[in-house]
Amino acid sequence: MEEKQPMVFDRYIAADLSPDLLNRVMMLESEIRNATDKDVVLIAYEESQHNPT
Template identity: 70%
Template sequence: MDAKEPVEYDRYTAADLSPELLQRIVTLEEEIKNATEKDVVLIAYEESQHNPT
């Protein structure tokens, strides 16, 4: 791998969301779980400012 290319996990950080938006994500996870009977985890990321592509 070329050292100049960003490492995939280094390109993104956890999104800075308000408590209200975080609660909406949790609620949506629960709705999907109830509909599918499967555990679901939704993750919000944003592009890192220190290493954008």
């Protein structure tokens, strides 16, 4: 049996967006939702400075 690598959950963190940029992301979610009739969630993230290794 092949051994799986452990998952690393702390490599990325939520991006620190300005209120204006956050509003633009939410507006884009709404536009996509309206165009597709599906719930959509966009996630902004950045690489963490924490190195788990």
